[in-house]
Amino acid sequence: MTDLPASSAGSATGVSEPATRATEKPMRERLVRLADHFKREWQIYVMLAPMIIWFLLFLYKPMYGLQIAFKDYSIFRGIVESPWVGWEHFETLFNNSQFLRAVKNTVIISALSLIFGFPVPIFLALMFNEILHALYRRTCQTIVYLPHFISTVIIAGIVITAFSPSAGIVNTIIGWLGIEPVYFLTKPEWFRPIFIGSGIWQEAGFSSIIFLAAIAGVNPSLYESAVVDGASRWQMMWKITIPSIMPTIIIMLIIRIGNLMEVGFELIILLYQPATYQTADVINTFIYRQGLQSGQYDLAAAAGLFNAVVAFVLVMTANSISKRVSRTSLW
Amino acid sequence: MSAVVLKDIYKRFGAVQVVHGINLDVAAHEFVVLVGPSGCGKSTTLRMIAGLEEISEGSLTIDDRAMNRVAPKDRDVAMVFQNYALYPHLNVADNIAFGLRIRRMKKDVIARSIIEVAEILGLTEYLDRRPADLSGGQRQRVAMGRAIVRHPKVFLFDEPLSNLDAKLRAQMRAEIRRLHNRLGVTSIYVTHDQVEAMTLADRIVVMNDGRIEQVGTPMDLFMNPVSTFVAGFIGSPPMNQFTGTLESDAEGASVTIGGARISLPDTVPSDPGRDVIIGIRPEYVSLAAGEASSPVAIKLDLVEPLGSEALLHAAIGEDPFIIKAETFGDVSHLSGLTEVHVPAAMVKVFDAATGRVLNRAAG
Numbered sequence A: 001m002t003d004l005p006a007s008s009a010g011s012a013t014g015v016s017e018p019a020t021r022a023t024e025k026p027m028r029e030r031l032v033r034l035a036d037h038f039k040r041e042w043q044i045y046v047m048l049a050p051m052i053i054w055f056l057l058f059l060y061k062p063m064y065g066l067q068i069a070f071k072d073y074s075i076f077r078g079i080v081e082s083p084w085v086g087w088e089h090f091e092t093l094f095n096n097s098q099f100l101r102a103v104k105n106t107v108i109i110s111a112l113s114l115i116f117g118f119p120v121p122i123f124l125a126l127m128f129n130e131i132l133h134a135l136y137r138r139t140c141q142t143i144v145y146l147p148h149f150i151s152t153v154i155i156a157g158i159v160i161t162a163f164s165p166s167a168g169i170v171n172t173i174i175g176w177l178g179i180e181p182v183y184f185l186t187k188p189e190w191f192r193p194i195f196i197g198s199g200i201w202q203e204a205g206f207s208s209i210i211f212l213a214a215i216a217g218v219n220p221s222l223y224e225s226a227v228v229d230g231a232s233r234w235q236m237m238w239k240i241t242i243p244s245i246m247p248t249i250i251i252m253l254i255i256r257i258g259n260l261m262e263v264g265f266e267l268i269i270l271l272y273q274p275a276t277y278q279t280a281d282v283i284n285t286f287i288y289r290q291g292l293q294s295g296q297y298d299l300a301a302a303a304g305l306f307n308a309v310v311a312f313v314l315v316m317t318a319n320s321i322s323k324r325v326s327r328t329s330l331w
Numbered sequence B: 001m002s003a004v005v006l007k008d009i010y011k012r013f014g015a016v017q018v019v020h021g022i023n024l025d026v027a028a029h030e031f032v033v034l035v036g037p038s039g040c041g042k043s044t045t046l047r048m049i050a051g052l053e054e055i056s057e058g059s060l061t062i063d064d065r066a067m068n069r070v071a072p073k074d075r076d077v078a079m080v081f082q083n084y085a086l087y088p089h090l091n092v093a094d095n096i097a098f099g100l101r102i103r104r105m106k107k108d109v110i111a112r113s114i115i116e117v118a119e120i121l122g123l124t125e126y127l128d129r130r131p132a133d134l135s136g137g138q139r140q141r142v143a144m145g146r147a148i149v150r151h152p153k154v155f156l157f158d159e160p161l162s163n164l165d166a167k168l169r170a171q172m173r174a175e176i177r178r179l180h181n182r183l184g185v186t187s188i189y190v191t192h193d194q195v196e197a198m199t200l201a202d203r204i205v206v207m208n209d210g211r212i213e214q215v216g217t218p219m220d221l222f223m224n225p226v227s228t229f230v231a232g233f234i235g236s237p238p239m240n241q242f243t244g245t246l247e248s249d250a251e252g253a254s255v256t257i258g259g260a261r262i263s264l265p266d267t268v269p270s271d272p273g274r275d276v277i278i279g280i281r282p283e284y285v286s287l288a289a290g291e292a293s294s295p296v297a298i299k300l301d302l303v304e305p306l307g308s309e310a311l312l313h314a315a316i317g318e319d320p321f322i323i324k325a326e327t328f329g330d331v332s333h334l335s336g337l338t339e340v341h342v343p344a345a346m347v348k349v350f351d352a353a354t355g356r357v358l359n360r361a362a363g
C-alpha cells in the first residue's frame, strides 16, 4: 500500500501543490541540476535507495510477468517463449459466469465494508477523544486495538467458533430467545454481514489511530478560543474537530477507494465454503482457485490485471474529485 | 467602579505553585498590561481570568460578580491568542461570526456585525479568504475581529503581537491602542515586551516569579521603580546598576563606584555602611557638568549610533555602563569621551539585600 505522507495527519492545508512549470525547461539543464543536487544531497538518495529497490524488486519486476495475461502461458515454455493470444483470456473471463459473479461480489462486499466500515474508526477516534479520564481511555483503546494483532487465521477461528450452530455464543444467545440454531456460515445471505462485521471488529480500532493522531494535531488554542466563545463539547466536535481532520479523512477515503477491489481475501478463503460461493467468492479468491489450484496462470493473470486496472481508475477518479471538491488530494 | 478584581489569587499545578497571591483592581475602560519575564505566570493569570484555568485559591470578580465558578462562556470575556487560534477551514467572515453562531444569534444581526467589524479592522475585502491566504498582520486583525464582534465586557490578550515582525508589531500596537480609545472596552494584555507595555498601557503590572512586583502608569514605573527588578525590566536599555556602600559626609550621602564618588539625592536615608545598589538610567547621564552632579571617569568601548541618539557602551572600573547620548547629527564628538556626569537627583538607590528602593519619593 502507498505510504501516507506523514504531514497529512496534522496539517490542514492539504498535500497537493500546484504543478511546477519545470517541464518547460530544456532537458539538459534539468539533468545538470539533478546531478548537482545528487552531489550535494547524496545522503538523501542513499536513504531513498532501499525503498526504490524494494519497489523495483517486488512491484515493478513482477509486472514483467503480466504479459502472460495475453499469452498462452506454460511453465515449460516460459514467459518469453509462450505464444501471444491477444485478448483471448479476457474473452474467456467475461464469458465465465463464476468470474462475473466474483466481480459482482467484490464490488458489493467492498462497497458495503466501505459504507459500514469506513466511518467506524472516525467515530471511535472522536469517542476516545471525548474520554477525559486517561487510564480509562487507555484501557478502552487497548481493548479495541487488540484484535488487529491477532492473526487472520485465528480471527477466522474465533468467528467460526462464535457462529457455530452447536456451541457458538451467537446461537446460544438466540437460543435463549427461543430461536432455532442457525448454521450461519453455510447461509449465503449471512456471509457478507459476518465478513464485514468481523473485518470492522478486527481493524476499526487500529485504524482509529490515524484519526486520533490527526485530532492530536489540532491546535489546542482553537478549542480554548471556542470555549471562551461559548461552544459546547458537541459543537466543538462538529465545528472544530471534524473539519480539522477532514483532510485526513479524505485521504484515507481515497486510499480505501483505491483498495476497493482489494478485498481481504485471506479471511474470505478461511470463512467461505462452496455453499456460500454465491455471495462470498471475490476476484482474488477466484484468481487463487484458477491460478494456484487449477494452474491456469494466464487466466488468473488476466483477472488480476483487470482488477488492477479497475483499482487504478478508481484511485485516479477519487483523487481528482477530491482535489476539485475539497482541495485535498494524495498527489 | 472596578471591572475586574483579583483578590489573593493563587494557582497551583499539582504540588507546584506558580502564582503566589495576586491582588489587582482593573478599572472599567482601563487598559492594563501584565508584563514580566518568561514563565512568571502572566498567561496563567490571564487564563484564570478567562476561565481556562481553575483558580486554586482567591476570588475573581468581573463587574462585581463572583466568577470563580462561572463557565468561561458566561464571563462575557473575549480572548485573543498568541497564535490567533483562527479556524483554518473557515473563511474570515465565518471566523469572525463563529462566536455569534455558537450563541445562535439571528442571521441578519450576524451579517451586520461581520460587516461592521470588518470595516473597523479594514478586513472588508478579505472576508472570503481562508486564514492560510492572509498575511500575519491580517490574521492578527481577524483574531481581533473575533473578539470585538461579541462586544464583551473584557478583552484578554495573550501576547497577540509576538508572531509578527518588528515593523508590523509597532503598527498593530498602535492599532490596538486606537481601537481601545474608540471602543473603550476594559482590556488586560499580556506581553513580555516592555516597549509594548509602555506604549499600550494605562497601567502596567510588572510580574516576577508569580508575584506582582509593581503596578503603576508607564511613566511611574520608569521614573520610580520600586525594585532593581522593575528597574532592570522597564526601559530600554535598562537602568545601569552598581553595587556599593553608603557613605555620608558634609556634602551628603554618596557611593563610590570604581573610584568615582557619586552623590545621591538627599531623600536617601542616612545609613553609612549599608550595602546598596545604585541605579542610573542611560538617558539621564549628561555629558556636560551640571549642578549637583558627579563627574565619573569612564572607559568608552563602543559607540552605537541609532540616529538622533547613540548608545555608548562604557565601563566604570570593571562595571559595564551604558549611556544614551544625543548625537545632534554626528557621533564624532562622542568617540573620545572619558568623563560623564551623573545628576544626583536621577540616581535610584536600592537596598542590596532586598532589592527594594530606598528613595521612593524622589524624582
Ligand SMILES: Nc1ncnc2c1ncn2[C@@H]1O[C@H](COP(=O)(O)OP(=O)(O)OP(=O)(O)O)[C@@H](O)[C@H]1O
Pocket (backbone or CB within 6 Å): B013, B016, B018, B036, B037, B038, B039, B040, B041, B042, B043, B044, B045, B191, B192
Ligand atoms: N499546565 C501546567 N502544568 C504545570 N505547570 C504549568 C502549566 N502551565 C504553566 N505552568 C508553569 O507555570 C509557570 C507560569 O507559566 P505561564 O505560562 O503563566 O508563564 P508566562 O508568564 O505566560 O510565560 P511566557 O512569557 O513564556 O508566556 C511556568 O513555570 C510554567 O512552567
Ligand SMILES: [Mg+2]
Pocket (backbone or CB within 6 Å): B042, B043, B044, B158
Ligand atoms: Mg505566556
